[in-house]
Amino acid sequence: xxxxxxxxxxxxxxxxxxxxxxxxxxxxxxxxxxxxxxxxxxxxxxxxxxxxxxxxxxxxxxxxxxxxxxxxxxxxxxxxxxxxxxxxxxxxxxxxxxxxxxxxxxxxxxxxxxxxxxxxxxxxxxxxxxxxxxxxxxxxxxxxxxxxxxxxxxxxxxxxxxxxxxxxxxxxxxxxxxxxxxxxxxxx
Numbered sequence: 065x066x067x068x069x070x071x072x073x074x075x076x077x078x079x080x081x082x083x084x085x086x087x088x089x090x091x092x093x094x095x096x097x098x099x100x101x102x103x104x105x106x107x108x109x110x111x112x113x114x115x116x117x118x119x120x121x122x123x124x125x126x127x128x129x130x131x132x133x134x135x136x137x138x139x140x141x142x143x144x145x146x147x148x149x150x151x152x153x154x155x156x157x158x159x160x161x162x163x164x165x166x167x168x169x170x171x172x173x174x175x176x177x178x179x180x181x182x183x184x185x186x187x188x189x190x191x192x193x194x195x196x197x198x199x200x201x202x203x204x205x206x207x208x209x210x211x212x213x214x215x216x217x218x219x220x221x222x223x224x225x226x227x228x229x230x231x232x233x234x235x236x237x238x239x240x241x242x243x244x245x246x247x248x249x250x251x252x
Contacts, residue, residue, distance in 0.1 A: 083156070085112060085113065085116040088112050088156070089109050089112055091156060091157055092105060092108045092109060092112070092157065092158070093105060093109075094157075095157040095158075095159050095177075096108075096159060103140070103143075103144035103146060103160070103162075103163035104146070104159060104160025104161060104162070104163065104180075105160075106140055106144070107140045107144065107146040107148045107160055107166075108148070108154070108158060108160060110133070110136045110137055110140050110148075111148045111149070111150055111152065111154055112154070113133055113136070113150075114133045114137065114149070114150025115150050115154075117129040117130060117132075117133055117150075118150070133150065137149070137150070144163040144164070145163055145164040145165050145166060146160060146163055146164075146166045147166060147167045147168060148160070148166070148168050149168070149170045151170035151171065152168055152169075152170060152171075152172050152173075152174060153172070153173040153174065154174050155174055155175040155176035155177070155178065155202065156176045156177070157176060157177050158174055158176070158177070158178050158179075158180070159177075159178070159179045159180070160180050161179055161180065161181045161182070162181055162182035162208070163182060164182045164183065165182060165183045165184075165185075166180060166182065166183070166184050166185075167184075167185045167186070167187060168180075168184075168185075168186045168187075169186055169187045169188055169197035169198070170197070171195055171196075171197040172186045172197045172198055172199070172200070173197075173198075173199040173200065174186075174200045174204075175200050175201045175202040175203070175204060175220070176202045176203070177202055177203045178200050178202070178203065178204045178205070178206070179204075179205045179206065180206050181206060181207060181208040181209075181210075181226075182208050182209070183208050183209035183210075184206050184208070184209070184210050184211075184212075185210075185211045185212070185213070186198045186200075186206075186212045187211075187212075187213055188213065188214060189213040189214030189215075189231065190214070193214075193215070196214050196215035197214075197215065198212040198213070198214070198215070198216050198217075198218065198230075199215075199216070199217045199218070200212075200218045200222075201217070201218055201219050201220035201221070201222065201236065202220045202221070203220055203221045204218050204220070204221070204222050204223070204224070205222075205223045205224065206224045207223070207224050207225045207226035207227070207228065208226045208227070209226055209227040210224045210225070210226065210227060210228045210229075210230065211228070211229045211230065212224065212230045213229070213230070213231055214231060216230060216231065216232060216233050216234070217233045217234075218230075218233070218234045219233075219234060219235045219236025219237065219238070220236045220237070221236055221237045222234045222235070222236060222237065222238055222239070222240070223238075223239040223240070224239075224240050224241075224245065225239065225240065225241030225242070225245070227243070228240055228241050228242055228243065228245040229242075229243045229244050229245055230244075230245040231244050231245070232244075232245075234247065235247070
């Protein structure tokens with residue numbers, strides 16, 4: 065496992081207008097059906113807290129927040145099986161639909177309004193390139209059990225079928241299915 069680097073606040077925010085921590089959490093709560101008990105909402109809220117605490121200066125004041133974040137992060141990972149580190153560049157209103165076996169590489173970029181389901185892995189592909197990670201555009205729908213590996217890009221509105229293994233880019237609005245994933249031809 066590669067140690068997660070400390071990122072600056074600009075490297076962990078999306079290009080959308082900056083919202084405060086509580087505004088982001090409220091938006092995520094609404095996106096998750098206004099149910100604070102959902103594991104996906106809890107994982108996203110802890111990730112947002114992890115990003116926010118990195119803005120606290122000086123480091124002496126940040127230290128207790130970092131201890132709290134690490135405890136909450138491990139609780140979410142070990143209880144719900146959702147590994148979502150604070151170094152992920154997470155867009156707005158991202159929904160983690162179900163819990164269990166979700167692993168997201170620390171260098172992933174996930175756009176606004178994406179849906180991630182159980183059993184999904186967004187990770188690196190090669191041992192000699194540990195920092196390569198998938199980049200998801202906006203409104204990407206990732207099916208249960210899908211594996212997205214390497215420095216690939218998924219365009220806005222792309223859909224990934226259940227249990228697909230995606231090893232190459234998926235253009236905007238396209239659907240990829242299979243092992244290895246292939247783009248479905250339009251029937252229009």
